[in-house]
Amino acid sequence: MIDRKAFRSLSSGLYLITSHVGDRKMGCVVNTFLQVASEPPTVTVSLNKDNATTAAILETGRYAATVLSQDAPMELIGTFGFHTSADTDKFAACEYSVDSADIPYVTAHGLAHFSVRVTETIDVGTHYLFVGTVEESEVLGTGDPLTYAYYHAVKGGKTPAKAASYNPEGDPENSAAAAPAAADAAASEAPATGKRVAWRCMICGYVEEGYPDGLPEDFVCPICGAPRDMFERIEI
Ligand code: FE
Numbered sequence: 001m002i003d004r005k006a007f008r009s010l011s012s013g014l015y016l017i018t019s020h021v022g023d024r025k026m027g028c029v030v031n032t033f034l035q036v037a038s039e040p041p042t043v044t045v046s047l048n049k050d051n052a053t054t055a056a057i058l059e060t061g062r063y064a065a066t067v068l069s070q071d072a073p074m075e076l077i078g079t080f081g082f083h084t085s086a087d088t089d090k091f092a093a094c095e096y097s098v099d100s101a102d103i104p105y106v107t108a109h110g111l112a113h114f115s116v117r118v119t120e121t122i123d124v125g126t127h128y129l130f131v132g133t134v135e136e137s138e139v140l141g142t143g144d145p146l147t148y149a150y151y152h153a154v155k156g157g158k159t160p161a162k163a164a165s166y167n168p169e170g171d172p173e174n175s176a177a178a179a180p181a182a183a184d185a186a187a188s189e190a191p192a193t194g195k196r197v198a199w200r201c202m203i204c205g206y207v208e209e210g211y212p213d214g215l216p217e218d219f220v221c222p223i224c225g226a227p228r229d230m231f232e233r234i235e236i
Contacts, residue, residue, distance in 0.1 A: 215231055
């Protein structure tokens with residue numbers, strides 16, 4: 001049997017994986033970046049085959065990884081995690097740099113950066129596993145790394161459908177009744193007196209409460225940046 005809940009006990013960090021095709025910079029969020037050997041310094045990362053970033057890595061044979069800090073805002077994670085690089089310049093609103101191989105990497109809210117040359121690409125079903133050698137690494141900042149557990153439990157983060165750890169049977173944090181982010185914790189502790197109106201982002205599943213008459217016109221999803229008209233009314 002496969003008990004999907006078993007996968008929830010695996011721990012990981014959150015990383016931005018970036019590359020480019022010509023002038024177009026690509027990037028996405030993963031929790032699958034990992035050091036697997038010390039000499040030569042070797043890392044792996046798996047990316048969904050449908051990602052624009054995946055296509056860029058297949059073309060250039062290179063990528064950069066930024067280790068996200070715990071203080072990374074959901075807007076940054078949402079931009080890289082819930083949009084496609086095919087139609088969004090994800091680097092437009094964040095600080096970034098370029099390595100000696102011309103690969104862009106995000107410096108904002110990063111603890112470290114690695115530049116990787118891919119040595120092997122393995123087909124693992126929905127994803128490609130890229131094995132590569134680290135050619136550059138640097139410390140970008142201090143603080144605690146953002147773990148996937150912290151992202152879910154404290155930041156109220158969701159798992160996009162193309163993530164390697166996505167659970168097609170549904171995860172608690174991806175449901176309409178998901179535990180709210182820390183900022184909303186007080187409201188959730190109030191005794192239930194009946195159903196409440198809430199608004200669910202149809203892109204990332206984020207649930208906003210507290211607007212029974214409708215979201216403000218300029219409201220955007222704090223996770224993925226989707227505008228108000230991408231929210232549907234639900235009762236919880
Ligand atoms: Fe959203």
